[in-house]
Amino acid sequence: MSKHNLFVGCGNMGQAMVAGWLLAGEPNSSFTAVRPSGRPVPGIRTVQRLGELDRAPDRLILGFKPQQLQALAPEVARWVTPQTVVVSMLAGADVATLTRLLPGARAIVRVMPNLPVAVRRGVLPLYTPAHEDKALQAELQPWFSMLGFAPWCASEEEFGAIGFVSGSTPAYVARFIEAFAKAGEGRGLEPGLALTAAREAVLGSAWLAASSGEPMAELARKVTSPNGTTEAGLRVLDAELPGLVDRTLAAATRRSAELAAETRGS
């Protein structure tokens, strides 16, 4: 019998994960979602309150906002048994806090998915302090891998670092595509055509980078003739981009620390 996977909160990210799992062929009946709004999650059973459930889940997936953890934990904790695997996608909520608020679970597993899980090309680092539970990792690895690249991290620090590289990247890439499209518009292209050209160029470049396995510098070199147009463009981009990315991730890191303090209740 398949596992019963319960999403407590199933908004943008929860629904992206559900979409990925259903696309991979997981049975609809293995999922339930709790959404106070009552809006259905496409393809799976949706209820408005935890109290409507008739059995405890095998995997309890926390999909609400990190700021809600303190308030929701007492009700959620009632559904945690020694068989429950608690899967938390809450940004900034560390294992110590989750264990304190949701005691008695078989394991606490943190996951930090990014939106392309919906098309099974996500990056979703995993961390659990229950490293020695090899059965747990063997059970969860194929399940999470249905959604993309799902590495187990050796520490919560490593987990956080991968999350920073991948978690918000879909938003950053969306901005990047938009900026190129706007630049195309500025050169007279019709907006739809400019957007399609920019989006497909980014997709093709990422695809080539992933499939060729070549170092990034080598890929860049292949497009860059000495004293040519790309070289002129890169001179500007290289002066700004590393610092810009660093400042972007630093701002996200600061906000994550604030969220972590809020989820700890400090």
Ligand SMILES: NC(=O)c1ccc[n+]([C@@H]2O[C@H](COP(=O)([O-])OP(=O)(O)OC[C@H]3O[C@@H](n4cnc5c(N)ncnc54)[C@H](OP(=O)(O)O)[C@@H]3O)[C@@H](O)[C@H]2O)c1
């Ligand atoms: N979005 C991302 O890219 C991303 C990436 C990594 C991790 N995360 C994490 O994923 C979590 C959800 O983010 P999101 O972007 O999916 O947010 P979201 O779209 O706002 O979804 C939040 C969900 O929580 C539900 N909820 C609100 N109050 C609740 C309650 N009292 N009991 C149960 N559920 C309740 C909402 O219900 P309704 O649907 O009924 O309003 C909604 O389904 C966050 O913890 C975030 O840190 C998000």
